[in-house]
Amino acid sequence: MAFLEIQDLTKSFGGIQAVDHCTFSVEQGSITALIGPNGAGKTTVFNLITGLIKPDSGKVLFEGREITAKKPNQITRAGISRTFQISRDLGEMTVLENLVVQSPTRGFLDLFQGSILNHEYEKAMELLDFVGITRLAHEKAKKLSYGQKKLMEFAAVLMTEPKLVMLDEPAGGVNPALLEDIVARIELLNSRGLTFLIVEHNMDVVMNLCSPVVVMAYGKVIAQGKPQEIQANPIVLEAYLGEG
């Protein structure tokens, strides 16, 4: 039994078959990459796994249990956390608050407590320290640079104490120094047992950080294997060249 199993997932939008009988799995402890040309269906697969949209058919299993019909917050509580390709920060809130709202207990505690709880505050500060932006804790999120926002999102994704972290283009638009930082932190967290599923177009990051690599095109998985195998696979090269 795999940690995360995507079984025969299918999703169409109008006439577009965004995800077409897609099947792959993520092993516990891996840093698995999900790559493919623009429009291949990668973000849609993320949305299906995390319950933002429902598949037309197929299943998602996490730790052997079906999560296909569950709500996003139930999936988060099961141990899956993600970032978004397009930043979804709450600009008027501080960086610290952006982290605290991720806390799975938050909605319930809001009923009788308005202030930030001590343990949530401590966890958020610890994570801001982990990504190196403690000094920005009380800044409004909208004042952050693009790179700082990426770090905030990376910290926020860890607030729910996930078992599986899904990152949608963590390297997108990030400068080389920051990229090195992010990669080092992913490696550190992975060495402590955290599993990653990463959508990424930066092939240096994919080839150096991830294994296995799953390749999608036109909603289907067209190849999977070790980075070296994927790099040498003619089907993969053709899919990327066909992109135009």
Ligand SMILES: Nc1ncnc2c1ncn2[C@@H]1O[C@H](COP(=O)(O)OP(=O)(O)OP(=O)(O)O)[C@@H](O)[C@H]1O
């Ligand atoms: N909500 C939606 N409504 C209509 N079409 C959609 C919707 N979401 C995705 N699509 C379409 O589904 C296909 C797959 O899109 P998706 O965003 O999953 O690709 P992707 O692999 O993440 O691409 P990229 O690398 O550019 O981020 C595309 O043709 C896209 O236009």
Ligand SMILES: [Mg+2]
């Ligand atoms: Mg995408």
